[in-house]
Amino acid sequence: MTTIDNDELPRPSGPVGTGVAELPLQATLPGARARTGPSHRRTRRTRAVAPAALLAVDALAVPAALGAVGGGDALRVLWAVCGIVPLVVLLNLAGGLYRLRLTPSVLDELPSLAARAIVALAVALALDRCLHGLWLSAVPVDPGLLCILMACHLALDVLGRAAVYRLLRRHRRRNPRPTLIAGAGHIGQRVAAALLEHPEYGRRPVGHIDPEPVSPAEESPVPVLGGPAVLDLEIAAHGVRDVILTAGGADDAEVAQILRTSARHGCEVWLVPGLPAFGAFAHGSRRSAVGDHLWGFPCLRLGPSPLDRPSWAVKRATDVLLAGAGLLLVSPVLAACAVAVRIDGGPGVLFRQERVGLDGRTFTVLKFRSLRPADDQEANTRWNISDDHRMGGVGRFLRRTSLDELPQLWNVLRGEMSLVGPRPERPFFVTRFAQAYPQYRDRHRVPVGITGFAQVNGLRGDTSIEDRTRFDNYYIESWGLWQDVKILLRTVASVLQSDGS
Numbered sequence: 167m168t169t170i171d172n173d174e175l176p177r178p179s180g181p182v183g184t185g186v187a188e189l190p191l192q193a194t195l196p197g198a199r200a201r202t203g204p205s206h207r208r209t210r211r212t213r214a215v216a217p218a219a220l221l222a223v224d225a226l227a228v229p230a231a232l233g234a235v236g237g238g239d240a241l242r243v244l245w246a247v248c249g250i251v252p253l254v255v256l257l258n259l260a261g262g263l264y265r266l267r268l269t270p271s272v273l274d275e276l277p278s279l280a281a282r283a284i285v286a287l288a289v290a291l292a293l294d295r296c297l298h299g300l301w302l303s304a305v306p307v308d309p310g311l312l313c314i315l316m317a318c319h320l321a322l323d324v325l326g327r328a329a330v331y332r333l334l335r336r337h338r339r340r341n342p343r344p345t346l347i348a349g350a351g352h353i354g355q356r357v358a359a360a361l362l363e364h365p366e367y368g369r370r371p372v373g374h375i376d377p378e379p380v381s382p383a384e385e386s387p388v389p390v391l392g393g394p395a396v397l398d399l400e401i402a403a404h405g406v407r408d409v410i411l412t413a414g415g416a417d418d419a420e421v422a423q424i425l426r427t428s429a430r431h432g433c434e435v436w437l438v439p440g441l442p443a444f445g446a447f448a449h450g451s452r453r454s455a456v457g458d459h460l461w462g463f464p465c466l467r468l469g470p471s472p473l474d475r476p477s478w479a480v481k482r483a484t485d486v487l488l489a490g491a492g493l494l495l496v497s498p499v500l501a502a503c504a505v506a507v508r509i510d511g512g513p514g515v516l517f518r519q520e521r522v523g524l525d526g527r528t529f530t531v532l533k534f535r536s537l538r539p540a541d542d543q544e545a546n547t548r549w550n551i552s553d554d555h556r557m558g559g560v561g562r563f564l565r566r567t568s569l570d571e572l573p574q575l576w577n578v579l580r581g582e583m584s585l586v587g588p589r590p591e592r593p594f595f596v597t598r599f600a601q602a603y604p605q606y607r608d609r610h611r612v613p614v615g616i617t618g619f620a621q622v623n624g625l626r627g628d629t630s631i632e633d634r635t636r637f638d639n640y641y642i643e644s645w646g647l648w649q650d651v652k653i654l655l656r657t658v659a660s661v662l663q664s665d666g667s
Contacts (some may be wrong), residue, residue, distance in 0.1 A: 169411055177358070216334050223326030225251045228283075231319035231551040235311060244358050267458045267466060268367050268436070270334060272327040280320055280379055287316065338368025339423055344404045347388070348424050349412035350374035353463070355386045357438055360461035361591055367460065372404045375424060375633025394423040401431045409433045410460075419604065422639075426608055430470040432531035435465045472612060480647060489578035496572060503534050503569050511535060516573060521590035524613045528593060529582040532573035536561030540626035567663050574616050584651040585613025588638040605659040606631070611636045612645070619649075622656040 228250050258264065261278050302621040311323065342365055347354050358371040374386060378392035392402050400406065409428040428435050438460060458465045472478055493500075504515045516536040520528050577583040583590070588609040591599065599606045619641035620626075620634040641649070 216266055216330060217328045220264050220327060221258075223330060224263075224323060225252055225280075225318050227323040227326060228254055230322055231315055234318055240649070250290045253289055254283060257282035257286055265467070266334070267467075267663045268369075268460055269458060270329060270331045272324050275327070276320070276324065278463055279323055280316070283316060283319055287312070291521065302565050313620040335366050335368075339365045342368050343407040344372050345369040345370055345408040345410060346373060346375055346391075346400060346404070346406050347410045347412060348375045348394075348421070350376035350378070350386055350390050351412065353438060353440060354412040356421060357410060357460060357463060358386055358388050360463075364461060369408055369410075372406065373400065375400070375409075377420065394420045394427065397424060397427045398431075401433065403429070404618060406431070407433055408436065410436045410438060410465075412438045422605065422608075425468070426545035426598060426611070429474075430611075432474070435466055435468045436460075438463050439466075445480055472642060477501050477647050479626075481650065482581075484647075484650075485578050489575045492575050493579070496575075499569065503564060503572070506560045507534050507536075507564070517570075520593060521614070522593055522596045522610065523590055523609060526596075526607075526610050529577070531583075531590060532576055534564050534570040536565050542604060552611055571616060578616065582613075584613040584615045586617060586619075586653045587613050588618050588641070589621065590614035599635075603635050605639055606635045609635060612642050619653055622653050622660060 174391065188502060232250075258279070261282060263275060263278060263282075345361065347358050354374055354376070358374070361367055361369050361371050365404045371388045373389050373391040375388050375394060375397055401409075409424065411424065414453060425435060436458075458467065507515045514535055517533050518530050519533075523529050561570075574583060579586055596606075618638060620637035625634045
């Protein structure tokens with residue numbers, strides 16, 4: 167099978183056994199998300215105002231144009247609102263046209279706006295044809311009128327968006343957002359100077375995050391506050407809302423720490439790379455709507471944390487739906503497994519064990535008992551029981567077929583686990599892995615899962631903890647609903663083909 171039990175985990179190659187003092191879980195797992203206070207809620211509301219205004223402009227431009235072309239006919243306006251506006255908004259949303267840039271320009275957006283408006287109108291007309299002309303009598307179908315309609319719509323949309331961007335630039339000058347710059351090298355210093363000299367960007371640099379001091383030959387206009395370790399403190403102290411990553415300021419591990427700390431605090435993260443040709447690649451990508459520049463430096467806004475995406479709520483709803491349905495459908499199998507375990511090994515059908523989940527909080531995981539440990543010490547600290555002679559035939563069968571995992575659907579229903587996520591570990595091993603592998607703690611940014619990306623890639627049994635950590639963090643940072651679907655399908659296929667573990 168492809169799911170992993172902590173009592174089946176590989177023998178660690180690092181300092182797991184002895185000689186390391188026990189630490190509290192929250193000390194070893196500082197990846198817990200920062201609490202959302204009033205200031206962060208106000209920040210999120212402020213960020214939503216301009217995109218909401220752009221959406222309103224796009225939505226109002228369609229019926230206004232259709233009404234103007236049709237002489238204010240109410241049926242035409244109704245047709246536009248019901249048939250075209252949703253398509254325009256969805257297409258613009260998919261194209262990133264509601265994501266604010268450092269240098270917003272309606273002229274940059276004009277080709278995308280025009281193409282999406284044409285597609286929306288064409289789709290709406292095609293649907294109307296399929297519905298046997300439900301609104302067709304209210305639509306100007308003459309090609310000349312359609313061209314006038316599109317021109318009128320684009321003119322209204324451009325004027326409305328230009329007004330929004332003008333107000334946005336004025337607001338940015340008056341209320342610049344405190345910003346930290348990761349990197350105090352040449353690029354970081356030039357970015358800081360550009361932000362100070364050009365308030366229209368709306369970012370006020372308050373300091374550099376860099377483990378190395380600035381050379382005396384190049385004095386930065388803002389102070390160096392320290393390395394990534396001070397990021398939590400400085401974000402809170404200055405009310406930072408933006409972090410700009412610049413080339414040459416940190417190694418890969420420090421960049422990862424900066425990214426994850428910034429995401430926990432709800433900061434927007436921007437990347438200013440050292441590669442001069444980066445701007446050409448970003449502009450030519452399918453997400454060119456989010457490409458940008460900062461006083462000539464190519465700049466790209468990084469995506470939000472998975473937990474901040476609207477689709478994350480869909481993941482939880484899917485977990486509840488599938489776990490609830492699964493418990494009902496497999497209830498006869500659960501009953502049969504319980505009877506078999508009871509007959510084979512006596513009372514105590516379910517095995518309960520403490521595991522570490524989201525934000526380092528512990529919970530009790532459930533599974534069918536395949537072996538009765540000698541005591542709690544063995545249950546909490548023994549690494550692998552797959553070859554234990556005390557395991558009976560029923561236990562081996564349950565483990566080989568993964569049926570021992572079925573009770574964990576109840577953990578999913580309770581919100582302690584997800585169907586897909588990093589596999590949970592016992593506190594004894596979490597404490598040590600967090601010390602042996604610095605990025606291990608970052609796995610706990612999301613709920614743990616019954617199966618995961620590492621497991622479907624063969625990382626179970628005697629495999630590397632470091633590799634699993636890398637796979638788990640990649641899953642978190644590239645998460646999407648379709649990725650979960652693929653992992654579940656691959657898990658089912660692997661279970662059906664499994665020859666045991």
